[in-house]
Amino acid sequence: MSSNWTKLRVHIEVVCLLSTFLVHSGYDVIMISDTDSVKHATTAVGEKTSAAYSDKDQPSPPSAPIIVMPSRDHDSLFSGGGISLLSGSRNGRISYGYSSFKGKRSSMEDFFETKVSEVDGQMVGFFGVFDGHGGSRTAEYLKNNLFKNLCSHPDFITDTKTAIVEAFKQTDVDYLKEEMGHAGSTASTAVLLGDRILVANVGDSRVVASRAGLAVPLSVDHKPNRSDERQRIEQAGGFVIWAGTWRVGGILAVSRAFGDKLLRPYVVADPEIQEEEIEGVDFIIIASDGLWDVISNEEAVSLVQNFTDAEVASRELIKEAYTRGSSDNITCVVVRFDPHPIATSGN
Numbered sequence: 001m002s003s004n005w006t007k008l009r010v011h012i013e014v015v016c017l018l019s020t021f022l023v024h025s026g027y028d029v030i031m032i033s034d035t036d037s038v039k040h041a042t043t044a045v046g047e048k049t050s051a052a053y054s055d056k057d058q059p060s061p062p063s064a065p066i067i068v069m070p071s072r073d074h075d076s077l078f079s080g081g082g083i084s085l086l087s088g089s090r091n092g093r094i095s096y097g098y099s100s101f102k103g104k105r106s107s108m109e110d111f112f113e114t115k116v117s118e119v120d121g122q123m124v125g126f127f128g129v130f131d132g133h134g135g136s137r138t139a140e141y142l143k144n145n146l147f148k149n150l151c152s153h154p155d156f157i158t159d160t161k162t163a164i165v166e167a168f169k170q171t172d173v174d175y176l177k178e179e180m181g182h183a184g185s186t187a188s189t190a191v192l193l194g195d196r197i198l199v200a201n202v203g204d205s206r207v208v209a210s211r212a213g214l215a216v217p218l219s220v221d222h223k224p225n226r227s228d229e230r231q232r233i234e235q236a237g238g239f240v241i242w243a244g245t246w247r248v249g250g251i252l253a254v255s256r257a258f259g260d261k262l263l264r265p266y267v268v269a270d271p272e273i274q275e276e277e278i279e280g281v282d283f284i285i286i287a288s289d290g291l292w293d294v295i296s297n298e299e300a301v302s303l304v305q306n307f308t309d310a311e312v313a314s315r316e317l318i319k320e321a322y323t324r325g326s327s328d329n330i331t332c333v334v335v336r337f338d339p340h341p342i343a344t345s346g347n
């Protein structure tokens with residue numbers, strides 16, 4: 001092993017230790033025990049920066065580390081994360097990390113949410129990625145309203161699937177009342193409740209789980225050329241044509257989205273929902289298409305497997321996507337499930 005390589009390894013380890021320290025040093029680590037803590041667990045693009053990275057000026061060869069700079073540069077990749085306890089029928093520890101990277105010379109239209117909150121006495125985890133287009137308004141609106149509307153749905157605990165469908169619909173209706181332009185956004189969300197993960201998806205962001213190291217897709221992208229989507233659009237009187245890629249009305253490259261007022265009723269915000277037992281799931285990845293355009297589900301799972309820290313894993317995913325030439329805005333959230341839940345005293 002050359003000494004350069006050893007230096008590289010040491011550098012990587014220092015970076016990992018540094019980020020582990022940041023994650024565990026209190027600022028981004030939240031032990032959720034009451035609802036008052038919830039607002040601290042809420043994160044937004046640009047709100048908190050625990051470690052900022054920029055590799056734009058130093059193109060790296062594949063697998064070389066990105067140089068760490070404590071920068072608030074708008075081209076930077078930033079990340080953060082936290083740990084929390086979920087209770088309910090399953091007392092377990094989850095840790096999550098997020099990273100977001102804005103391509104050069106572009107405005108950031110991706111938003112995300114990581115939140116653990118108590119609803120009717122149950123701890124619930126909410127994780128979502130909102131990839132905006134035509135402006136950031138819709139994605140930002142979703143970040144601020146979607147989970148809020150879901151939590152306050154009267155049947156959220158008793159009939160979660162119905163609550164999700166209705167909350168998505170209501171959020172879209174509310175948003176369209178305000179929206180005058182043509183902004184829109186995807187929404188890929190995972191709700192952790194009791195021993196289940198409920199994934200709801202609108203658009204082409206994606207949720208993938210790792211089960212014993214195997215990639216299990218928990219959502220199916222809403223692309224206009226998906227045969228069922230194309231049929232739905234044509235039945236509504238719309239059309240799908242090739243314009244650089246498959247597009248609804250020759251305009252939009254996703255077949256479902258929030259917003260996109262001018263493409264109604266062809267583009268809808270009805271979520272597709274998939275349910276998965278948490279038992280046996282190692283982690284889930286939620287990411288925008290900037291990641292999935294260049295990294296397969298299997299590759300993403302095997303990469304994340306190599307990192308026990310969810311924040312580090314989310315950064316590595318983005319670094320890999322960037323190395324592979326993804327020029328899009330990339331946002332991802334990794335949620336890890338602790339296989340050895342901490343026994344909570346008194347329970």
Ligand SMILES: *[C@@H]1O[C@H](CO)[C@@H](O)[C@H](O)[C@H]1NC(C)=O
Pocket residue numbers: 223225226227245246
């Ligand atoms: C949709 O079109 C893309 C090319 O833009 C292609 O890669 C993909 O396989 C197509 N999907 C379906 C379901 O036909």
Ligand SMILES: *[C@@H]1O[C@H](CO)[C@@H](O)[C@H](O)[C@H]1NC(C)=O
Pocket residue numbers: 299302303306
């Ligand atoms: C994971 O780590 C192993 C051992 O260090 C390495 O061989 C493998 O390439 C890594 N996988 C990914 C996807 O980074």
Ligand SMILES: CC(=O)N[C@H]1CO[C@H](CO)[C@@H](O)[C@@H]1O
Pocket residue numbers: 102103104105106107108109132133134135327328329
């Ligand atoms: C570099 C890059 O592709 N940036 C994109 C970020 O997202 C916005 C909205 O989708 C695009 O307009 C930018 O081109």
